[in-house]
Amino acid sequence: MLKATLRSFLAHKGRLALSLLAVLLSVAFVAGTLMFTDTIGSTFDRLFRSTSADVSITAHNDVAGRNDQNFSGTVPTVPASLIPQVAHLPGAAAVNGRVALAGIVLTDANNKSIGAIGGAPTIGINWNPGPNSPVDLTSGTAPTGDGHVVVDADTVKKHHLALGQPLHVIAATGGFPVTLSGIATFNTTNPGATLVFLDTGTAQRRLLGHEGVFTSIDLTAAKGVTHEQLRDRVAPVVGSAYDVKTAEQTAKDAAQTLGTFLSVIKDALLGFAGIAVLVGVSLILNTFSMLVAQRTRELGLMRALGASREQVNRSVLVEAALLGLIGSTLGLVLGVGLALGLIRLIARGGMVLKGSQLAVHWPTIVAAYAVGILVTTVSAYLPARRASRISPMAALREADTPERGAPLRVRAVVGLVVLAVAAGLLVGAATDRNLGQAGILLGGGVLLSLVGLIVLGPLLARPVIRAIGGWFPRVFGPVGTLSQRNALRNPRRTSATASALMIGLALVASLSVVGSSIAASFDAQIDKTIGADLIVQNSTGLPFPNEVGDAVQATPGVGLVVRGQGTRGALVAADGTQKRTVVVGTGPGLDKVVRIQMRSGSVAAGTAPGHALIGSNYADAHGLHLGSPVTILFQSGRVGTLTVGGIDVTDTNPGGLGDEPVVASTTLRQYVPGALDDVVFVNVAPGASKAQVKSALTTALAKDPQVQVRDQSDYKKLIRGQIDLLLNLIYGLLALAIIIAILGVVNTLALSVIERTREIGLLRAIGLGRAQLRRMVRLEAVVIALFGAVLGLGLGLGWGLAAQRLLAAKGLQSLAVPWATIIAVVVGAAVVGLLAALGPALRASRLDVLDAIAHE
Amino acid sequence: MAASGEPAARGVALSKAYGSGDTAVLALDRVDVEIDAGRFTAIMGPSGSGKSTLMHCLAGLDKPTAGEVWVGDTELSRLGDKALTRLRRDRIGFVFQAFNLLPTLTAEENITLPGDIAGRRADGAWLAQVVETLNLADRLRHRPHELSGGQQQRVAVARALAARPQLIFADEPTGNLDSRSGAEVLDFLRRSVDELGQTVVMVTHDPNAASYADLVLFLADGRIVDRLERPTADAVLERMRRFDVRGGRQVTLPAPED
Structure with missing residues (x-):
């Protein structure tokens, strides 16, 4: 029987080819997705492991969140004075202060940004060579003094930079010219960040605004001392104002942040792979139905010659399993190709992965074969069962493929019932006010309506x-x-x-x-x-140096200019509970550039120094009225009590002003010194043309390529x-x-x-x-x-x-x-x-x- | 329609070989044949005698290896696939042994199909006459699977007649029918010649079927070996028996057309 099966398999190979292709594509998509995401994961794992110090000390800040440099204001820092306190600790082989700040911009002499805006970050780092450094200086010299930078080799290659080339670095404190003095090469794969190394003093002054502070202090453990032991010795010395973490913790935290992002990609890709598999199933099912129908006579003959029902059944299933096996194997191979293709594709988006480091883990291979063989045999089972049920004589007699099937009435009833339930679920999803519940209803409705x-x-x-x-x-x-x-x-x-x-x-x-x-x-x-005529903003919403706003104000033809800042913070209720939120700072005239629907008071009164504009939802929940005191915890950790000067109608629409408190920029900077603008609203002066002002602004801001001038x-x-x-x-x-x-x-x-x-x-x-x-x-x-x-x-x-x-x-x-x-x-x-x-x-x-x- | 006196179709020194070299099999060996217009011609012969090949060549379904085929005043060997297709569509009608009808079309749609393909408007009166003659009036809306075998063959005959072709070729039209249905179909072919003035060529190995024809051509070894005018079933049977007695050679020949 097996021989007969193999013969028939080979005899029909042409007709099976398309089914094979379906299995192959489905498996390739599943396998390719897994390999691709595994490769991203392992690349970042290696990166995080190589860049994490054995033990690192960072400032503890509940409000700003961990390593959150997206919101402007004081960057959480560690004073250099901590270094001597921990340097003498037993087991600390080396102690280094590190400055690492994302969100800077590197431009060439033509003000063109180097490094992807909105993609991978550009990170400013102090040059700190050592045995544990993840980079080596491969050409040129280390940065010394104010005017030199070392840039990572990938970026140098991508943008064809040359040693001695003049560049421009834009940091929170403003821009400054530099020369490319050296090139640093990662000793692991750098997935795409642009690294700009400055000498330590410059990094502190230019990136953090002060000398004598670091973003972290890195300790290297001596031989025989574990990272945990060192951490336990450091922690009591520095106190609770600082977080002390081992390399493993740091890497894990970093991977966790990435992990959410990665698992979203993975789930989405696997979702599409699932759709491909689903569609593949229908193709395979159809093919086998047709093949079995065509072979009715052949199978009937086998039955007449004494093959049992099970044998006929098995014959079709073995054929399917063979198909699945071959399809899965080819699919795995194609999956490697697909993953490499995705790697190349994502490289264009700025994330560099190495094809040679493609991660092919066991679960991927198991999943590929499971999908391929399982899907094929399951799809072939129904036609096989139908084939084995045909009486041998009927099969031999029937020349043409008959159009038989289960009674259509049953089908109609089942289909209509399923569809009715699905419609009910979809209507439920459309009318349910509870978003989570509606989402579940929607998912169920989608699935059931498809089945129906x-x-x-x-x-x-x-x-x-x-x-x-x-x-x-x-x-x-x-x-x-x-x-x-x-x-x-x-x-x-x-x-x-x-x-x-x-x-x-x-x-x-x-x-x-x-x-x-x-x-x-x-x-x-x-x-x-x-309401504003023009808006100057970074497309990713990152803050930009104040020189941008200054340049806008100096541009001829601009009328009202309103500069806004966003910082992290929290609204503190009378009972001490905190509601985390963004605290918005604004210059005078906000109501002229943004349409805000007011409940009481006015925008002007709310954004007067010492006052705050709050949302109606928060006001109602906490019994706040015009003139009530409202307590705000700012990003810096300082707490201020302001007077409610206006209550706006909470707008929950995306882009609307929700319950975020708005205060005057001057007030905000009392609590968060150095808070940077993240938006500048511009109304053109009476008589000036919007188009002309827009192009004048674009010219004025040419050296700040991270911001764009846009109208509605x-x-x-x-x-x-x-x-x-x-x-x-x-x-x-x-x-x-x-x-x-x-x-x-x-x-x-x-x-x-x-x-x-x-x-x-x-x-x-x-x-x-x-x-x-x-x-x-x-x-x-x-x-x-x-x-x-x-x-x-x-x-x-x-x-x-x-x-x-x-x-x-x-x-x-x-x-x-x-x-x-x-x-x-x-x-x-x-x-x-x-x-x-x-x-x-x-x-x-x-x-x-x-x-x-x-x-x- | 062919002018009287001129043959409806002609084969001149028709040869058809299958394969090549030593293994070549000659299905037709320099056959000269004329099909008279307005008559019912039967082609008979044992299996492998080349009778189906002859019919296929005359009908423009197959190309002879050598020789000429004339349908009316058209020589077929120089025609391409398109012209041959058009010739079959416009000037020839077919009735096959089995599977004559498209299962998705009703009897009426099957009957008018060649005309529809050609984009011709059906001749209503003629169609009515054909349907009447073949006694199909109450079956027109049926699908083939709702018809008996005899009815199906009658629909096929009606289709062959509907376009008033110059020639109708019938390939074992009664091969799959019981004797009564077969007789009916043959009777209709006969009447289509007598009453409707058609020219019919029928390939058969059934002496009884051949007896409906005006003329029987006997084929053996790819040659026309005999002809019988106004045949009776017994005379045909007798002639066929002589093949068997003489036999042997034809039987051992491979049968390319079956």
């Missing part, structure tokens, strides 16, 4: 295809009629083929609805809140661009599912052509031309693809609508259906059909008429 439509598919095929292809006979004549009827011939097969496409397109449709609704909502929000429409474009980028990324990933779906259409058509060989011969004999025959196959493919598209779009619009209603609770009020995308999907589906039909149509038209007529 797959179950109902064969029943929907007839009416939907009649509607889609109704005009075919009129336009294409008998060829149109034939193709439409052929598509309807086996509704189960047609709908299984179309459902693969349906899944991909439903996701495209729903995400495009959500995406464009979000964009439309942001547009509305921008219109509603932003630029903002809308920016947000739309970001959403589009995300959507395109998702579409790109969904393309895999769609490719597998196309393979499914190809498979179905190819097998249909084989099944209908005699019919094709007959048609050719009675005068159907080759071109007409090809058109017939193409039209059938188009009908199937459009059927999938119609179901997918219907489903996707339903999902998108429910999701949009759900997000409306989060302030995304506008619903926008991207008709262009929808039409593109329909046209795309038709094109997909045409593409899928290329091979089968050619094959059909090349059949020899006589051979075809005589075909058994």
